[in-house]
Amino acid sequence: MNQPALLSKQNIIFVLLLVILVAFPFVADSRTLTILLTQIFIFGILAMSYDILLGYTGIVSFGHAMFFGMGAYTTAIMLKEIQPTIPVFIGSIVVGMILAGILSFFVGLLTLRLKSHFFAMLTLAISGLLLVVAEKWRSVTKGNDGFTFRAPDVFKDRIVFYFCVLACLVIVFLLLRRFVNSPLGRVLIAVRENEQRTRSLGFKTLHYKVISSIVAGVIASLAGSLYAISLRFVNTSMMTMDITLDALLMTIIGGVGTLVGPLVGSVVIEFAQHYLSGLARNYPIFERWIIFFGIIYILAVVFFPKGIVGSILAKVSKWKQQDQVPLPEPKERLK
Amino acid sequence: MDLLISLVINGLATGMLIFLLAAGLTLIFGLMDVLNFAHGGLFVWGAYTGVFTYAYTESFLIGIVVAILTGILFGFIMEKLIITPVYGNHVQQILITLGFMLVLQEMIKVAFGPNAIPVSVPTYLAGSWEIGEVIVIKYRVFIIIVGFIIFGIFHYILTRTKIGLIVRAGVMNKEMVQALGINIKRVFLFVFMTGASLAALGGMLMAPYSGSIYAEMGMEFAILGFIVVVIGGMGSFSGSLLAAILVGLAGSFMAYYVPFLSLAVNMILMAIVLIFRPQGLFSMIRREST
Amino acid sequence: MQNLLKLHNIHTHIGQYHILQGIDFEAKEGEVSVLLGRNGAGKTTTLKTIMGLTPASNGSVHFFNQDITKKATYDIANLGIGYVPEDQGIFGQLTVEENLKVAIRKETPEVMEKLEYILELFPDLKKFWKKAGGNLSGGQKQMLAMARAFVNDSKLLLIDEPSKGLAPIVIEKVMEAIVEMKKQSTIVLVEQNFLMASNIGDTYTLIDDGRTVHRGAMSDLIQNEELKQKYLGIG
Numbered sequence: 001m002n003q004p005a006l007l008s009k010q011n012i013i014f015v016l017l018l019v020i021l022v023a024f025p026f027v028a029d030s031r032t033l034t035i036l037l038t039q040i041f042i043f044g045i046l047a048m049s050y051d052i053l054l055g056y057t058g059i060v061s062f063g064h065a066m067f068f069g070m071g072a073y074t075t076a077i078m079l080k081e082i083q084p085t086i087p088v089f090i091g092s093i094v095v096g097m098i099l100a101g102i103l104s105f106f107v108g109l110l111t112l113r114l115k116s117h118f119f120a121m122l123t124l125a126i127s128g129l130l131l132v133v134a135e136k137w138r139s140v141t142k143g144n145d146g147f148t149f150r151a152p153d154v155f156k157d158r159i160v161f162y163f164c165v166l167a168c169l170v171i172v173f174l175l176l177r178r179f180v181n182s183p184l185g186r187v188l189i190a191v192r193e194n195e196q197r198t199r200s201l202g203f204k205t206l207h208y209k210v211i212s213s214i215v216a217g218v219i220a221s222l223a224g225s226l227y228a229i230s231l232r233f234v235n236t237s238m239m240t241m242d243i244t245l246d247a248l249l250m251t252i253i254g255g256v257g258t259l260v261g262p263l264v265g266s267v268v269i270e271f272a273q274h275y276l277s278g279l280a281r282n283y284p285i286f287e288r289w290i291i292f293f294g295i296i297y298i299l300a301v302v303f304f305p306k307g308i309v310g311s312i313l314a315k316v317s318k319w320k321q322q323d324q325v326p327l328p329e330p331k332e333r334l335k
Numbered sequence: 336m337d338l339l340i341s342l343v344i345n346g347l348a349t350g351m352l353i354f355l356l357a358a359g360l361t362l363i364f365g366l367m368d369v370l371n372f373a374h375g376g377l378f379v380w381g382a383y384t385g386v387f388t389y390a391y392t393e394s395f396l397i398g399i400v401v402a403i404l405t406g407i408l409f410g411f412i413m414e415k416l417i418i419t420p421v422y423g424n425h426v427q428q429i430l431i432t433l434g435f436m437l438v439l440q441e442m443i444k445v446a447f448g449p450n451a452i453p454v455s456v457p458t459y460l461a462g463s464w465e466i467g468e469v470i471v472i473k474y475r476v477f478i479i480i481v482g483f484i485i486f487g488i489f490h491y492i493l494t495r496t497k498i499g500l501i502v503r504a505g506v507m508n509k510e511m512v513q514a515l516g517i518n519i520k521r522v523f524l525f526v527f528m529t530g531a532s533l534a535a536l537g538g539m540l541m542a543p544y545s546g547s548i549y550a551e552m553g554m555e556f557a558i559l560g561f562i563v564v565v566i567g568g569m570g571s572f573s574g575s576l577l578a579a580i581l582v583g584l585a586g587s588f589m590a591y592y593v594p595f596l597s598l599a600v601n602m603i604l605m606a607i608v609l610i611f612r613p614q615g616l617f618s619m620i621r622r623e624s625t
Numbered sequence: 626m627q628n629l630l631k632l633h634n635i636h637t638h639i640g641q642y643h644i645l646q647g648i649d650f651e652a653k654e655g656e657v658s659v660l661l662g663r664n665g666a667g668k669t670t671t672l673k674t675i676m677g678l679t680p681a682s683n684g685s686v687h688f689f690n691q692d693i694t695k696k697a698t699y700d701i702a703n704l705g706i707g708y709v710p711e712d713q714g715i716f717g718q719l720t721v722e723e724n725l726k727v728a729i730r731k732e733t734p735e736v737m738e739k740l741e742y743i744l745e746l747f748p749d750l751k752k753f754w755k756k757a758g759g760n761l762s763g764g765q766k767q768m769l770a771m772a773r774a775f776v777n778d779s780k781l782l783l784i785d786e787p788s789k790g791l792a793p794i795v796i797e798k799v800m801e802a803i804v805e806m807k808k809q810s811t812i813v814l815v816e817q818n819f820l821m822a823s824n825i826g827d828t829y830t831l832i833d834d835g836r837t838v839h840r841g842a843m844s845d846l847i848q849n850e851e852l853k854q855k856y857l858g859i860g
Contacts, residue, residue, distance in 0.1 A: 060429045114609065116425045117370040121561045122609070125602055128558055132598050241554075245437070252430065288445050294438035301431045302420050497726065504716040504727045511714035514676055515728045515773065516702035 071224025146235025350583025351482025359530020365570020375557025381535025410531025568615025717759025
């Protein structure tokens with residue numbers, strides 16, 4: 001049962017969705033919606049990378065934005081300093097990923113030995129420190145003012161960029177799904193369920209946690225690179241807590257530990273943000289839309305910890321059990 | 336020499352403000368095993384309610400009282416609404432307290448406006464003394480004195496009263512405290528409200544010291560508070576005073592001599608402590624198990 | 626004599642593990658009832674379940690004919706049940722005096738009188754009155770833990786393996802103390818040291834794999850080589 005059948009219901013739904021998304025720009029000629037969807041894909045990638053940490057390994061990082069920011073800055077600087085062409089763009093993504101991988105390796109090694117409290121705190125502090133460094137290092141980052149740069153000419157067409165991001169999203173999704181279903185991913189889940197027991201089974205849990213944090217960091221950097229291109233602008237706000245919180249919120253609301261959940265969360269949050277900031281023009285209270293998200297988020301943590309996708313999955317499996325259909329045991333977590 | 340003294344006074348004053356924040360954090364962590372990421376929210380709410388009362392009544396003292404009352408009230412609400420439902424689940428705790436921190440921070444902007452608000456030192460604490468060559472700013476000395484008084488009071492409570500004994504015993508072994516017939520949840524609430532009121536007081540005292548208040552200062556100071564808690568040892572009250580002074584002094588000296596490092600020095604201190612002595616420099620709990 | 630404590634078909638889960646799977650147990654007033662069984666049989670969990678530290682998922686605990694199954698630990702303690710855990714639960718950084726102060730609910734004349742009596746029973750505690758609990762020897766810690774459980778008006782004492790890790794001469798002292806405390810309290814004892822258990826126990830309850838398998842008078846068990854061999858691995 002470990003290998004999902006090529007034509008399982010799940011896969012059929014994914015393919016259908018993909019067809020709709022591919023057809024979308026040709027059917028609907030809406031610039032706003034195309035841009036919004038592109039944004040959703042980018043944050044979907046970021047949120048999925050966060051899910052590897054929170055959902056699959058069970059660790060809370062408050063510093064995820066530093067990897068996102070690292071990707072964004074690498075791409076922006078390379079495109080500006082070298083030349084705005086596709087090879088440089090691809091090169092910058094790779095460089096950004098390598099840098100993010102190195103950074104997350106060291107951060108992980110330093111912090112992942114600690115218990116969840118300390119880890120969350122340290123990642124918060126380290127990313128705070130990097131933010132300050134970025135703000136002070138004006139010769140490179142231009143601080144909070146940021147700088148604009150030219151993207152490769154092909155991306156002037158929003159639809160081309162839309163497809164580029166969509167392709168990245170699909171590839172990342174498939175790779176990460178493979179990753180979490182691999183033996184390595186199983187160990188991560190075991191770490192989440194009971195770290196001590198996993199360790200006593202002979203796994204060096206620190207190694208696995210570091211690997212998880214590297215994977216998450218590298219993917220976050222990719223999302224950052226794409227985000228920079230979509231804006232053709234970077235500033236230090238891309239390294240702030242707000243970015244981490246967006247990823248956190250999407251993951252929690254969508255459903256942790258599902259990979260699909262963060263994507264759903266990304267759709268919900270981005271649409272809500274779009275809608276609420278529209279409302280803010282008439283009702284100033286909505287300028288503080290973070291409050292609404294904060295409250296929804298708190299309620300979700302307490303009453304809805306599985307998120308949208310998690311809750312649906314739980315309902316479905318319950319309903320199936322009540323139907324007395326002889327189902328195989330829920331997938332073994334260990335082994 | 337005069338430079339040295341003013342750097343020391345600077346460092347001590349900053350240290351005391353951090354101490355007021357960290358004292359609650361460390362006790363709440365030690366006793367309840369809860370790292371409250373919303374603690375900075377109490378700090379900033381104390382500052383705003385206190386400052387607005389101060390502006391309205393023109394009495395700094397009433398401002399302080401209102402700040403403390405705000406802390407107690409918010410502490411009560413927070414413990415009941417935010418902490419109790421996720422008690423014992425670390426990941427949920429971290430997520431929910433951080434969420435609440437954001438709500439508190441944004442609520443400040445709704446209630447008091449998004450812009451920084453200037454605050455002046457009350458006339459009787461304004462100005463400075465000149466002792467020989469040295470200029471001593473009165474308000475900083477005031478903060479230091481208040482800090483030591485608070486430390487003295489709480490040190491007395493923790494070591495000489497029954498409730499203090501119970502709190503210290505609870506930090507060491509919660510289960511046993513309950514098995515001796517003590518309702519630990521009430522002790523939790525008491526400690527949480529006390530810690531909240533100290534943070535709120537810290538925020539209020541901070542306001543004239545820095546000259547202005549803004550919504551994000553809660554998070555900024557909370558990070559310093561976390562660093563102090565790690566350095567001092569989770570659950571150690573005296574440890575948090577010593578660590579806060581250390582962090583305050585390090586910050587003040589580095590800002591003068593090695594400005595570039597001043598941002599990083601606390602982080603580096605914390606990293607060193609975490610690598611070589613993760614239980615903290617002055618820890619009271621031996622790290623055996625979770 | 627009446628049953629002071631009665632456990633009926635107790636089931637307890639810890640996390641996903643089903644630790645107790647049907648414990649029946651009674652303790653009669655004024656007696657020493659001993660819980661016996663191999664390591665991991667569920668003796669400690671039984672005491673914790675009585676105290677409400679690991680609440681039962683099924684079954685009932687009655688104390689003085691009052692159902693205490695669902696009560697909070699501190700309520701149970703305040704009904705007059707003293708608990709000495711396996712690791713003694715000493716507050717290491719508090720002095721002997723402070724450890725006892727945390728335990729004393731109200732400084733009534735009776736309690737203070739009892740404290741005097743206890744300090745005569747355990748002269749070491751008086752000697753190290755100002756010493757930190759963490760710096761006491763194993764035997765002294767055990768005595769402090771028993772004193773702490775005993776000092777209030779405790780009608781029932783739950784003592785978990787008091788002989789564990791102690792030298793034989795110290796064990797003798799602990800035994801004497803338990804015999805002395807028996808005059809005022811009913812005692813439930815978990816003990817691996819069969820010599821000690823058989824010396825001071827009035828009744829026994831054998832636990833195996835989380836179930837009560839045998840009960841009776843201690844004198845019967847001493848005779849019954851087969852039972853001892855089967856469940857305790859001695860004989």
